[in-house]
Amino acid sequence: MTATLLDPLESDVKGIAELASESIVILDPAGIIRYWNPAAERLFGWPALAVCGTDGAQLSPAPGDEANAWSQLLQEGAWEGRVRRRTRDGDVRVARIRRHLRYDGAGTLRDVVEYARAEPEAPGWTGAHDPVPDRSMAASWEIDVAPAADILARLAPRAPGADTSERDELLHGLVNAAQIVEVNDRTARLVGGNRGRALMAGQSVAAFWPLESRTILADLILEARADRECRSVQRRLASDGILRDPLVTVWRAGDDRPDRLFVAVDGVADDDRSYLYLRASEARYRKLIHYMPVALWQVDASHMGKIYAELRSRGVTDFAGHLDDHPELVEFAAASVPVTDVNRCAIELVGGASVQDLIRPVGYLFAESPESLRRVMIGRFSGRKNYSEYMKIRALDGRLLDVRFSVTYPEPLLELDTTIFSLEDVTERLRIETELRQLQADFSHAARISTLGELTSSIAHEVNQPLAAIMTNAETSLRWLARDEPDIGKVAQLTTRIATSARRADDIVRRIRSMAVKQAPEPVPIALNDVVQESLLFVRHEIETRGIRVTTSYARRVPKIVGDRIQLQQVIVNLLINAAQAVEASCEADREIHIATTAGSKGEAVLTLRDRGPGIDPDHLGQIFDGFFTTKPQGMGIGLAICRSIVAAHGGGVSASNHPEGGAEFRVRLPPARQAS
Amino acid sequence: MPTVAIVDDDEAVREALGDLLMVSGLACECFEGAAEFLAALRVRQFDCLVTDIRMPGMSGIDLIERLRDERAELPVIVLSSVLDEATRSHALAIGAQAWLTKPVTDEHLLGALAQAIASSGSSSKR
Numbered sequence: 001m002t003a004t005l006l007d008p009l010e011s012d013v014k015g016i017a018e019l020a021s022e023s024i025v026i027l028d029p030a031g032i033i034r035y036w037n038p039a040a041e042r043l044f045g046w047p048a049l050a051v052c053g054t055d056g057a058q059l060s061p062a063p064g065d066e067a068n069a070w071s072q073l074l075q076e077g078a079w080e081g082r083v084r085r086r087t088r089d090g091d092v093r094v095a096r097i098r099r100h101l102r103y104d105g106a107g108t109l110r111d112v113v114e115y116a117r118a119e120p121e122a123p124g125w126t127g128a129h130d131p132v133p134d135r136s137m138a139a140s141w142e143i144d145v146a147p148a149a150d151i152l153a154r155l156a157p158r159a160p161g162a163d164t165s166e167r168d169e170l171l172h173g174l175v176n177a178a179q180i181v182e183v184n185d186r187t188a189r190l191v192g193g194n195r196g197r198a199l200m201a202g203q204s205v206a207a208f209w210p211l212e213s214r215t216i217l218a219d220l221i222l223e224a225r226a227d228r229e230c231r232s233v234q235r236r237l238a239s240d241g242i243l244r245d246p247l248v249t250v251w252r253a254g255d256d257r258p259d260r261l262f263v264a265v266d267g268v269a270d271d272d273r274s275y276l277y278l279r280a281s282e283a284r285y286r287k288l289i290h291y292m293p294v295a296l297w298q299v300d301a302s303h304m305g306k307i308y309a310e311l312r313s314r315g316v317t318d319f320a321g322h323l324d325d326h327p328e329l330v331e332f333a334a335a336s337v338p339v340t341d342v343n344r345c346a347i348e349l350v351g352g353a354s355v356q357d358l359i360r361p362v363g364y365l366f367a368e369s370p371e372s373l374r375r376v377m378i379g380r381f382s383g384r385k386n387y388s389e390y391m392k393i394r395a396l397d398g399r400l401l402d403v404r405f406s407v408t409y410p411e412p413l414l415e416l417d418t419t420i421f422s423l424e425d426v427t428e429r430l431r432i433e434t435e436l437r438q439l440q441a442d443f444s445h446a447a448r449i450s451t452l453g454e455l456t457s458s459i460a461h462e463v464n465q466p467l468a469a470i471m472t473n474a475e476t477s478l479r480w481l482a483r484d485e486p487d488i489g490k491v492a493q494l495t496t497r498i499a500t501s502a503r504r505a506d507d508i509v510r511r512i513r514s515m516a517v518k519q520a521p522e523p524v525p526i527a528l529n530d531v532v533q534e535s536l537l538f539v540r541h542e543i544e545t546r547g548i549r550v551t552t553s554y555a556r557r558v559p560k561i562v563g564d565r566i567q568l569q570q571v572i573v574n575l576l577i578n579a580a581q582a583v584e585a586s587c588e589a590d591r592e593i594h595i596a597t598t599a600g601s602k603g604e605a606v607l608t609l610r611d612r613g614p615g616i617d618p619d620h621l622g623q624i625f626d627g628f629f630t631t632k633p634q635g636m637g638i639g640l641a642i643c644r645s646i647v648a649a650h651g652g653g654v655s656a657s658n659h660p661e662g663g664a665e666f667r668v669r670l671p672p673a674r675q676a677s
Numbered sequence: 678m679p680t681v682a683i684v685d686d687d688e689a690v691r692e693a694l695g696d697l698l699m700v701s702g703l704a705c706e707c708f709e710g711a712a713e714f715l716a717a718l719r720v721r722q723f724d725c726l727v728t729d730i731r732m733p734g735m736s737g738i739d740l741i742e743r744l745r746d747e748r749a750e751l752p753v754i755v756l757s758s759v760l761d762e763a764t765r766s767h768a769l770a771i772g773a774q775a776w777l778t779k780p781v782t783d784e785h786l787l788g789a790l791a792q793a794i795a796s797s798g799s800s801s802k803r
Contacts, residue, residue: 461731464758465687468779472693475783479700494696501689544733 023095023116029109031056031070043095043118045087059085061092069099073112076186077101082119094119107287139187139243139265141180143205145221146259148177155222171218178205178221181260190243199338199359213237213248217263220250224261227252243267289341295349297421298341299362301380304333305410308381319381323374330374334363340418349425351397365405365421368392372405380409380419390426402427462508462541466501473498511538514566523562525673528597528605529554531565535572536595543580548591550576555598559672561605563650568670571646571654574639575609575666582613582664600669604652607668615658624656643668679724679794680704684714684740685756686732690779694727694756694786701787711735715743723751725793727786730757730764738768745772752793756781 017024017035023043026035033056036048044059051059060066061084073079079099084092095116104110145152151173180200188197191208200208209217216235223233232251239245246267253260289296307329308319316322323329342358352358366373369391379387388406395401404424477494480487511534536550543550572595579593590612600606616624625644640656647654652670659665681703685691691707698705706721708714711728712735726744730737741753755768758779765776774796775789 460760461758464779465690468756468758468781469687469689469693471780472690472697472783472786476693476697476700479697479783490696494693497689497692501693504689541731545731545736547734547736 023114025056025114025116027056027112027114029111031112034111040116043116044085044093045089045091050088061086073099073101083116107285139190140184141187141205141263141265142182142253143261143263144179144181144259145174145177145225145261147179148174149259151177152222152225168215171215172206174218174221175209175214176204176206179203180205180208187265199340217248217250220248220263221261224250224252225258237265290343292343293345295346295423295425296343297339297346297358297362297365297423299337299419299421300340301333301337301410301419304337304377304380311381319378323377330370330377333377334366334370334373335361337362346423349395349401349403349423350393351395351399357396362421365393365423366391368394368400376405376407379407385409393423401425402430459508459512461545463505466505466508469501470498470505473501522564524565525560525562526565526568528558528561528568528607528670531568532572532595532597532607534565535569535576538569538573539576539580543576543593546580546584546591547588548580548583548593551592551594553594553596555596557599558597558605559599559603561650561670562673563670567646568650571643571668572607572609574643575668578639579609579611579613579664579666583611586613603672605670605672607670608665609668610659610663610665612663615662616656616664618658621656621658625654678702678704680706680722681790681794682714682717682723682726683707684709684711684726684728684732684737686710686729690729697783697786698790701783703790711737711740711743714740724797725790726751726753727756727790728753730755730759730768738764738771741768741771741773750797752797754786754789754793756786 017037020037021039023040024035024037025033025040028034033051033054036046036051038048041047046059057063057066057070066083069079069081069083078101081097082094083097084094087093096119097114097116099112099114101112102110151170155167155170155174180203183197183200185197187208188200205217206214216237220233220235227233232249234247234249237246237248243265244267246265249264249266251262252258253262289298311319311322338361339359342355346358347353347355350358362373372389372391375389376387386406386408388404391403391405393401393403393405402425404426406422406424408420408422410419473494477491477498480490480494532552532554536552540550576593576595583591583593592612594608594610596608596610598606598608625640644654647668647670650670652668654666654668656664656666681698683691683694683698683705685694685707686709688709691709695705695707706717706723708717710732714726714728728737728740735743737755737757741755744751744753752774753772754775754777755765755773756777756779759765760778768776774793777785777789
């Protein structure tokens with residue numbers, strides 16, 4: 001069955017159209033008839049078989065009318081009116097029809113759907129008493145001239161031509177004061193930018209009316225108001241770049257509302273094809289914007305552009321300074337720059353229910369961060385192409401969000417004065433970054449504690465030595481004092497020793513505490529030699545009791561570095577422990593670690609630490625600094641990774657190699673402190 | 678007067694122990710490492726040895742093992758901050774008389790010394 005070849009839904013729709021009493025015809029973009037339902041067969045007298053695949057315009061006795069209707073349809077996306085069609089018998093049928101364009105998912109014109117009903121008689125196309133000949137065709141306005149009452153009073157008694165310049169000024173004032181009550185879609189599309197109908201309401205007519213024909217409009221308003229019979233008055237305008245030969249018609253809304261007037265502008269868009277192309281690309285653009293996975297705000301800051309141009313012409317160059325003196329300009333922008341469109345993501349981001357929630361002056365975006373708006377304005381004034389920063393916004397449901405705000409400014413020479421804001425919610429990212437930083441700090445702390453863990457017995461030993469001395473000295477003192485002739489001199493000597501040992505114990509405890517305590521790194525100028533000596537204090541005992549010799553050679557002119565003492569100690573202690581473990585199993589002659597400090601060729605401070613152990617497996621050389629890489633069964637593999645990250649944080653580098661004479665060599669390079677002294 | 682040898686790498690500890698033994702009526706000689714002590718032992722007699730365990734070069738355990746092989750009669754008291762149980766039992770197994778941990782009270786140390794010297798005296802008489 002061929003029917004099965006149809007999409008089930010499509011076949012359903014077709015089925016319904018087959019049953020419809022209204023004539024339904026589908027034409028492709030070239031005007032070829034693709035579908036012709038039974039009601040169309042009855043209405044126009046042609047069987048579907050005979051007309052499908054032929055040009056629909058050929059059925060018209062007046063192809064010119066048809067072409068005109070077609071081009072208007074392409075311009076407007078819909079068309080309503082009367083058409084005449086020849087029947088098979090040679091008669092002419094007149095039908096009242098509606099045509100709509102349909103687009104596919106990509107925004108490309110797919111076809112034209114035409115609905116038609118029989119028009120019992122064919123009345124002449126007069127239009128003279130038809131207030132709006134075809135509302136969908138004309139750009140129609142309802143305006144209120146009540147706010148211009150003063151101007152009207154001054155204009156009424158004058159004779160035309162009395163004082164041209166003064167009269168012109170009054171006519172301009174009239175259009176300026178007249179307010180828009182409502183407009184149709186076509187008007188909004190032609191002159192409203194992206195504001196939409198609702199946002200044009202209440203605004204001055206002059207804001208949307210071409211400057212060169214404002215006096216004509218004002219004249220027509222005066223004429224229409226003066227006409228007692230409420231007839232319409234018309235005037236043809238010069239082409240204005242939007243419409244070709246536009247005809248403007250003005251008439252009173254009714255006797256009871258003398259200040260309300262209707263204005264209709266009829267005309268053909270200058271280039272049908274480009275208009276169609278524009279429509280299609282606009283539809284594509286809208287879809288693109290709408291489904292873009294980024295929150296977008298379309299903003300019309302054109303009036304601000306004019307203010308900036310004026311300020312520039314007045315010689316303002318320091319705009320930031322100007323804003324300091326005129327903070328009200330920022331407030332004015334917040335309250336007056338309208339959002340003209342937003343996409344789905346934007347609504348989601350701020351938790352709105354619909355587009356309407358977000359279509360208001362931009363101020364709400366900057367309520368939490370007014371300084372950001374100021375910077376956005378400065379960016380535009382200074383002619384930047386774009387600007388972005390991190391800021392906080394308050395969502396409509398009260399959440400405080402961290403966003404990356406970006407703005408793309410309109411190109412100064414382009415007519416389309418549309419500014420695009422994009423907001424990216426980085427709340428989660430910032431939270432993760434904070435957590436990562438915390439994790440890193442904890443990680444580094446854990447590494448430090450694990451270093452300490454390896455040193456516990458050494459620490460206990462180190463603290464116990466002075467404690468043992470203190471205890472024994474104190475008890476010996478008591479024995480001297482308990483004698484028949486107390487030896488005060490001896491007691492004084494012992495007490496001095498007690499104090500010395502107590503200080504030593506205190507030093508050790510302090511050192512351990514500084515290493516174990518979590519604290520933010522404190523960069524200070526340090527001598528590398530000192531850091532090496534302090535690190536050795538920490539581990540020397542531990543290393544030497546394993547029968548390992550530590551030899552040192554300190555260069556005198558090692559440049560000062562800037563860094564955190566504790567962190568650098570940790571690097572050296574780590575490298576020392578690694579070296580100690582590497583040589584532990586070696587024969588006694590090879591149990592040696594050599595530490596040297598030198599000045600590098602580029603003025604950096606260099607520390608080399610060499611052992612006489614088995615060296616590093618060449619396969620591992622490239623990865624030993626990676627986190628969690630370890631060759632030790634108990635190792636965490638974080639020691640060297642931490643070393644590298646600490647050295648990198650100090651602006652230096654650490655490398656490992658095998659010495660030609662055997663054993664591993666680690667080299668730490670640290671940049672010199674900036675010369676201040 | 679019995680003579681005690683003290684082997685400890687920490688100078689403050691050596692001095693403190695030396696003074697304590699002196700006031701307690703014991704002669705004493707201090708060494709900062711096992712090697713120095715062994716060198717002195719070639720030419721001198723001691724009644725007791727007090728030694729640390731963790732020291733650079735030869736450890737206390739190595740020293741006790743050497744003594745066990747050569748001169749089993751010299752009583753050894755370990756005075757260390759090492760808390761490792763395995764090391765302690767090893768030291769006692771190879772002949773240490775006592776294991777004291779730092780810091781130690783004078784009574785404890787002097788008591789252990791008196792016992793060690795008495796045992797050394799009895800063994801030498803035999």
